[in-house]
Amino acid sequence: MRLASVLSIGALVLMAACSSNSSSSSGSPSPSISCTDMRSESTVTIDMQNIAFHPKCVIASGTQTVNLVNKDSVIHNWTVTGTDINVNVQAGQTQTVTLNITAGSTHAFFCRFHQAQGMVGQILVK
Numbered sequence: 001m002r003l004a005s006v007l008s009i010g011a012l013v014l015m016a017a018c019s020s021n022s023s024s025s026s027g028s029p030s031p032s033i034s035c036t037d038m039r040s041e042s043t044v045t046i047d048m049q050n051i052a053f054h055p056k057c058v059i060a061s062g063t064q065t066v067n068l069v070n071k072d073s074v075i076h077n078w079t080v081t082g083t084d085i086n087v088n089v090q091a092g093q094t095q096t097v098t099l100n101i102t103a104g105s106t107h108a109f110f111c112r113f114h115q116a117q118g119m120v121g122q123i124l125v126k
């Protein structure tokens with residue numbers, strides 16, 4: 001009995017891993033970015049540090065609250081394509097954004113000050 005339940009939990013984990021991989025497939029060959037699933041968190045936290053987003057790819061629900069934590073000494077910005085989100089975060093500050101995004105969509109995001117330096121990422125809304 002106990003072994004059976006352990007096995008079924010393992011199967012669920014495997015299925016979850018597979019489904020998150022397949023959903024990120026797109027036509028173009030994209031580097032395999034690992035996405036952090038934060039749907040079970042009370043808030044989604046994205047750090048802005050060393051001119052980069054951490055994590056670079058997040059999975060969130062469409063109504064979650066996102067904390068943008070700027071750990072750098074320069075201003076950053078979070079612009080999410082296909083939404084009206086365009087938030088500046090001053091050096092050392094935290095900004096909170098509540099998502100209002102339809103589930104089943106994927107959005108690229110970037111910092112408009114450092115996009116050219118590769119400060120970009122992706123949010124998968126499920």
Ligand SMILES: [Cu+2]
Nearest residue numbers: 076077111114
């Ligand atoms: Cu920036």
